[in-house]
Amino acid sequence: MALLSLKGASAAYNGVRVVRDITLEVAAGEKVSLIGASGAGKSTLLGMLYNQQPERIALVPQDPALVRSLSVFHNAYIGGLERHPAWYNLLNLAWPLPREVRDVRTVLESLGLEDKLWAPAGELSGGQQQRTAVARALFRRVDTLLADEPVSAVDPAQADTVLRLLVESHETVVLAMHDVSLALRHTHRLIGLRDGRIAMDRPSAGLDPADLVAFYEG
Amino acid sequence: MSSRRAPATRTTLAFVLVAGLCLLAADLQIITLSPWDELGRMLWGVVSPNFREPLRLADALLQTLTFAFAGISLAVMMGFPLALCFRWAPVRIYCAFVRAIHELFWGLLFLQAVGLNPWCGVLAIAIPFSGVLAKVYAEILEEADLRPLQSLPHGAGHVEAFFFVRLPDVWHHLKHYSGYRLECALRSSTILGFIGFPTLGFHLHTAFLEGHYADVSALLILFYLLIASLRFWVRPRLVPIYALAAWVMLPAGTAFSLHNVTRFLTRDIIPAPVRGSLHDGPEALAEHLPQLAEWGQRMVMDQALPGAITTLLLSQITLITTGALALVLFPWISRIFVRGYLLELGRLAVIVMRSTPEYVLAFTFLLLWGPSWLPAIAALTIHNGAIIAHLIARHADTMALRPDAPRGLNRYAFEVVPRLYGQFLAFLFYRWEMILRETAILGILGIHTLGFHIDSALAGDRQDRVMLLILLTALLNIAVDAFSRRLRARLRLRTTAKAV
Amino acid sequence: MRTPHLWLFTAVALLVAFSAYGKPFTFTAIPDQNESRLRERFDKVANYLAERLEVEVRYIPVKSYAASVTAFKNNEVQLAWFGGLSGVQARAAVPGARAIAQGDEDQLFITYFLAHDSTGLSESGQFPQGISGRSFIFGSKGSTSGRLMPEFFIRQHLGGAPETVFSRVGYSGSHSRTIALVQAGAYEVGAVNYKVWETELAEGKIDAQHVRMIWRTPPYPDYNWTLQGDLDETWGAGFEARVTAALLEMDDPDLLAAFPRAKFVPAKNEDYASIKEIAQIIGLMD
Structure with missing residues (x-):
């Protein structure tokens, strides 16, 4: 049975359709990449998928939208808010408990951010901010991940590690990706979007980045 | 930690x-003893507002609007140019000074020097508000996103840069803040009634001092409605019309008397110990300096x-x-x-x-x-x-x-x-x-x-x-x-x- | 919506333009009681004066004792109904100004001291020594009956400034507030204009269970009509005398109720020498 599914779905902003007539199923355990030129409707499609089961999905939005005045610890901790009663969360806001600090630190270590644990998110570089947003998604500890260009600002060497971590930590993954070679390396299924429609949907095995250039030239 | x-x-x-x-x-x-009689009377007033004199209320409401709109429009006209040269220290000091004095005190000073002239009320709002507006406008303009400046074609002047990049980026902030200041101006206009201008505060003060709580209640309800309804009738496009109307409707006051201003500046505000001798030359003045020092010391210490x-x-x-x-x-x-x-x-x-x-x-x-x-x-x-x-x-x-x-x-x-x-x-x-x-x-x-x-x-x-x-x-x-x-x-x- | 507004604006503007034409004889009065009805009552007084003086007369409302003095100083009013203290202040500031009339009662005006029932104080012929150490509320800071004279008697009998002999000292801003605050027990003791107390008592506004009058001060001169000094020059010879006569001959009870006084009697600046002296002793005047 499909975990996420859309049937003839469309979406519009201000009366202009950005996604039309999409029919799509993602089964549990699938690792999927959405590719396509900017404006093809990747983010919109991702948002539609997210709305299906928001309570079971970890999200990395395109804009990391961190709380700039809070530390990296707190920004990651936000991912786990739902696991605890409000008083426990407030306690951790004022006085981070060693247990939570340890758990968050583990996540940050895997992302190479442990030295920024107490730095305000507003002081980080773009790549560091993006990794903090990834940390929040990881700290969410759910099975499904939707991520919109999660490594676009991370340097190439790290991008591979971060992406592997994200894919390995979640059973089901849907990524919106610009970098086709990364998409090919980390996911098993490629969905190509053009003008808001699905123009391609096939396994990534056997595909070459060169095959997909045409896709971006529209 | x-x-x-x-x-x-x-x-x-x-x-x-x-x-x-x-x-x-x-x-x-x-210290609580027996407040309940009076509080009961207040409560009774709250539930039975007296709207039996609609003309008087309407007049007070109209005057409140008149002073507020005239005051704020003048404040914007003075504040915006000041904001543009806010980097200049004398402008900053001037603005800090004028806004450091409460509207009520400005009003009282003008009343002393000029008399019960509507202009006093308008200036009492406009002067401190222009200082606040200049400061906040300047801050908002500074916050403008300047990246588009770099992509401006070579040769575009300061004026173009200002109107094409800086102003559009912060326009809605400026509008937003001016709107909030309008609400403040309405409050100030009301409060100025406490010292004699014919706004809602004039009647409010009286009714409250006399314990006529039904009147207090009616006036306050009117004022709340005024503030609550602002977002429905204050539209950027209509504001100039309101401001113009306010200036037309400003009541005529007593004639301006230079004599009063001169007396206020050269006699009333001169410290009492030297007031008599100020115009008798430096020697007479020097004679009274010890008294002046004593006066100053007493004022400061007491x-x-x-x-x-x-x-x-x-x-x-x-x-x-x-x-x-x-x-x-x-x-x-x-x-x-x-x-x-x-x-x-x-x-x-x-x-x-x-x-x-x-x-x-x-x-x-x-x-x-x-x-x-x-x-x-x-x-x-x-x-x-x-x-x-x-x-x-x-x-x-x-x-x-x-x-x-x-x-x-x-x-x-x-x-x-x-x-x-x-x-x-x-x-x-x-x-x-x-x-x-x-x-x-x-x-x-x-x-x-x-x-x-x-x-x-x-x-x-x-x-x-x-x-x-x-x-x-x-x-x-x-x-x-x-x-x-x-x-x-x-x-x-x-x-x-x-x-x- | 906009058209009727415009009409209204035009109408008001015209009205304002017309009323500003010609300079009328103006007077004011300190707002010390029943302020909300002052306008109505003093407009009647203005009509009476206009009839007697055969010039246009207008009443200018003000919000405080200080504002009435300012209006007089600025020559915005030529005539004013002052309290004892405000009259002295105004005449000190305007050379040639003089008191011309006072209410019959003003020759022997008094202040009542009030106390909340929790104090256990009751009416006595002697100064109530028991008020010392309690909280005390005056009326307006510039009031003769609500501030100046009570402070004078307090200093005389308790030997110190109010701030030193009472636990707390407040200024209510009006006689009516003073009564309300003592009645509520917010302040234990207060001083009030006896006329206001009598009026509120008659109107049933006072709860005798909670507040009572405990002492009457000795009499002192209070309210007065004060006139600018140079009116004969600007308004014609004999004008000052006619104003004085008009005030002294006012006998319509309806008009006199505005003050409220039984009738007016002649007054002169010297009648208020004691008030001025006390104001200087207390430090209210230089």
């Missing part, structure tokens, strides 16, 4: 600590210094209670926390809180708790707390949250408050000056603030003392303003590259 705390948090803790120390010096005794200390103690405590109230209140009037009728109900409640004159609040609490600092703290807290809540709620409304943002208390604590805390502190520090100025209303509580001494000097028709005390109050305000500006600059430096 301290490295885990953001500078804003440390600042807050420091202020709370200072307020705690101030509490040690505060008089907070509660009134200005103790007055300033009391004022500061009171305002430090009030600052914390105000901030706390604002943080509790704002989610109830913000779209990202509540919706529907609950939101409208919250908005109405906050309008009542921020638009009820502090004097009315202070009197009510005085009946309940007896004369101590408590009624003052409560009255100032409710008024200022509701204003800040209103401002940060509107700020929160513009906040873009992630689709997976937490809800309820978690949203409040982890997403919203941390994001607007810097802005919240900025608003709170602005109000710091206001709270200082507002302590003038507390004579009824017998608290000897600077405002109390100014009021006493006025009652004794001693303009020399009034002038000296107002100048000292202005200096205190400027000092507090400078301090809060440095504090804010320090906070901004660490927490944001380009925040909220």
Whole structure:
């Protein structure tokens, strides 16, 4: 049975359709990449998928939208808010408990951010901010991940590690990706979007980045 | 552990600590004996507002609008050019000075020098407001996103750069803030009635002093409706029409008399010991210098210094209670926390809180708790707390949250408050000056603030003392303003590259 | 919506333009009681004066004792109904100004001291020594009956400034507020204009269970009509005398109720020498 599914779905902003007539199923355990030129409707499609089961999905939005005045610890901790009663969360806001600090630190270590644990998110570089947003998604500890260009600002060497971590930590993954070679390396299924429609949907095995250039030239 | 705390948090803790120390010096005794008769009469007035004189009410309402629109339009016309040259130190000092003096004091000074002329009322609003507007406009213009400047074609001049890049980027901020100042102008216009201008405050003051609570209630309801309805009828396109109408409708006043102005400047405000000898040459003046020194020393030691200390103690405590109230209140009037009728109900409640004159609040609490600092703290807290809540709620409304943002208390604590805390502190520090100025209303509580001494000097028709005390109050305000500006600059430096 | 507004604006503007034409004789009165009805009542007085003086007369309302003095100083009013203290202040500031009339009652005006029942104080012929150490509320800071004279008697009998002999000292801003605050027990003791007390008592506004009058001060001169000094020059010879006569001959009870006084009798500046002296002793005047 499909975990996420859309049937003839469309979406519009201000009366202009950005996604039309999409029919799509993602089964549990699938690792999927959405590719396509900017404006093809990747983010919109991702948002539609997210709305299906928001309570079971970890999200990395395109804009990391961190709380700039809070530390990296707190920004990651936000991912786990739902696991605890409000008083426990407030306690951790004022006085981070060693247990939570340890758990968050583990996540940050895997992302190479442990030295920024107490730095305000507003002081980080773009790549560091993006990794903090990834940390929040990881700290969410759910099975499904939707991520919109999660490594676009991370340097190439790290991008591979971060992406592997994200894919390995979640059973089901849907990524919106610009970098086709990364998409090919980390996911098993490629969905190509053009003008808001699905123009391609096939396994990534056997595909070459060169095959997909045409896709971006529209 | 301290490295885990953001500078804003440390600042807050420091202020709370200072307020705690101030509490040690505060008089907070509660004396309740038999307030219920009077409170019953007030309550009865609230539920049976007297609208039987609609013409008188309509006239007062119209006058309130007239003074407010005339005042704010003049303030914008003066404030905007000042904002453009705000980098220039003399302009900054001038603006700090004019806004350091309360509208009410400007009004009283003009009344002394010029008489009961409508222009006095308009200027009493326009002058301090132009100082505030210049400062805030300048700050907003500085915050403009300047990246587009780099992509401007080579050869485009300053004027083009200003009108094509800077102004469009911040236009809605300017509009937003001017709209808020219009609400402030309406409040000021009302308050100016307390000293004789024919606005709502004129009748409100009378009705309250006489204990005619049904009249008080009608006037206040009218005022709340006025504030609550602003967002429906104040449209940017219509504002120039309103302003023009206000100038046309401004009532005619007594003729301007140069004689009065001259007398005020060359006699009334000259310190009493040298007043007689000022025009008799330097020798006569020198003879009276010891008396002048004694006069000055007495004024400072007996009134200005103790007055300033009391004022500061009171305002430090009030600052914390105000901030706390604002943080509790704002989610109830913000779209990202509540919706529907609950939101409208919250908005109405906050309008009542921020638009009820502090004097009315202070009197009510005085009946309940007896004369101590408590009624003052409560009255100032409710008024200022509701204003800040209103401002940060509107700020929160513009906040873009992630689709997976937490809800309820978690949203409040982890997403919203941390994001607007810097802005919240900025608003709170602005109000710091206001709270200082507002302590003038507390004579009824017998608290000897600077405002109390100014009021006493006025009652004794001693303009020399009034002038000296107002100048000292202005200096205190400027000092507090400078301090809060440095504090804010320090906070901004660490927490944001380009925040909220 | 906009058209009727415009009409209204034009109408008001015209009205204002017409009323500003010609300079009328103006007077004011301190707002010390029943302020909300002052306008109505003093407009009647203005009509009466206009009839007697055969010039246009207008009443200018003000909000405080200080504002009435200012209006007089600025020559915005030529005539004013002052309290004892405000009259002295105004005449000190305007050379040639003189008191011309006072109410019959003003020759021997008094102040009542009030106390909340919790104090256990009751009416006595002697100064109530028991008020010392309690909280005390005056009326307006510039009021003769609500501030100046009670402070004088307090200093005389308790030997110190109010701030030193009482636990707390407040200024209510009006006689009516003073009564309300003592009645509520917010302040234990207060001083009030006896006329206001009598009026509120007659109107049933006072709850004798909670507040009572405990002492009457000795009499002192209070309210007065004060005139600018140079009116004969600007308004014609004999004008000052005609104003004085008009006031002294006012006998319509309806008009006199505005003050409220039984009738007016002649007055002169010297009648208020004691008030001035006391104001200087207390430090209210230089």
